[in-house]
Amino acid sequence: MTTTTLCYIENDNKYLMLHRVKKKNDMNEGKWIGVGGHVESQETPEECLVREVKEETGLTLTSYKFRGLVTFINSESESELMCVFTADGYTGELIECNEGELCWIDKARVSELPAWEGDRVFLDLLLSGEERFFSAKLQYEGDRLVETKINLY
Numbered sequence: 001m002t003t004t005t006l007c008y009i010e011n012d013n014k015y016l017m018l019h020r021v022k023k024k025n026d027m028n029e030g031k032w033i034g035v036g037g038h039v040e041s042q043e044t045p046e047e048c049l050v051r052e053v054k055e056e057t058g059l060t061l062t063s064y065k066f067r068g069l070v071t072f073i074n075s076e077s078e079s080e081l082m083c084v085f086t087a088d089g090y091t092g093e094l095i096e097c098n099e100g101e102l103c104w105i106d107k108a109r110v111s112e113l114p115a116w117e118g119d120r121v122f123l124d125l126l127l128s129g130e131e132r133f134f135s136a137k138l139q140y141e142g143d144r145l146v147e148t149k150i151n152l153y
Contacts, residue, residue, distance in 0.1 A: 002078055005049045006036040007064065007085040008126060009057070013107055016057065020100040032105075032113035035097075036082075045083040053087070056097050063089025068134035070122055076142060084122060084134075117145040125150070 009016040018035050020028040037052040039045055050061050064087035072080040094102055105113065107127055111120065118138035125134055132152040139147035 002080045003039040003045065003048075004036060004080055004082045005039065005045050005052060005085065006034045006070075006082055007049055007053055007061075007087055008034045008123075009053070009059065009061075009087045009090060011088075011104065014104040015107055015110055016094075017103055017105045017110065017113065018056065018097060018100045019103060019113075022098060022100050026099075028116075030114060031119075032110075032115050033119065034084075035102075036085075039083075049083070049085055053090075054092075056099060057092075057102060058095030059090040059092045061087050061090050063087060066133070067126060068122060068136065070118075070136045070138060072118065072138050072140065073147075074140040074142075076140075084126075086126060118148070121145075121148055121150065 017032045019032050020026055020030065035053055035056045036049065039048040049064065053059055053061050064085050066083065067086055068084045070082040070084060072082065110123065110127060121138065122134065122136055135151045137149040138145060
């Protein structure tokens with residue numbers, strides 16, 4: 001199982017979103033997602049989070065919160081365990097990202113953006129103000145979400 005991180009950086013009632021339009025053969029092509037990536041060997045999810053945010057945005061996180069775990073199941077690919085974070089403190093200036101376009105999007109508009117159906121499940125939790133830690137299982141058949149289970153703690 002692959003382990004990844006995903007972060008929604010907050011500022012002025014907006015999330016920093018990544019519109020995936022630059023990488024070739026990108027499974028996320030055209031989608032809007034948070035920033036993050038794959039946990040490397042000998043790296044904790046928090047270390048991965050800080051590294052990936054710095055690489056993709058130029059920002060150094062100074063305040064973040066572990067919000068939940070998402071298990072993605074798809075018969076066509078390896079399962080993935082994604083650690084979801086929000087962040088509300090950082091230093092630095094945005095840089096150009098080689099994976100897509102970074103944009104600050106008003107939280108009220110985030111759910112209107114093209115995204116994975118499963119991402120909307122946990123993103124809606126975050127946008128609703130839910131403070132409890134969550135664990136979600138999202139099962140796909142190809143690109144279609146076929147099962148969703150959510151637990152709040």
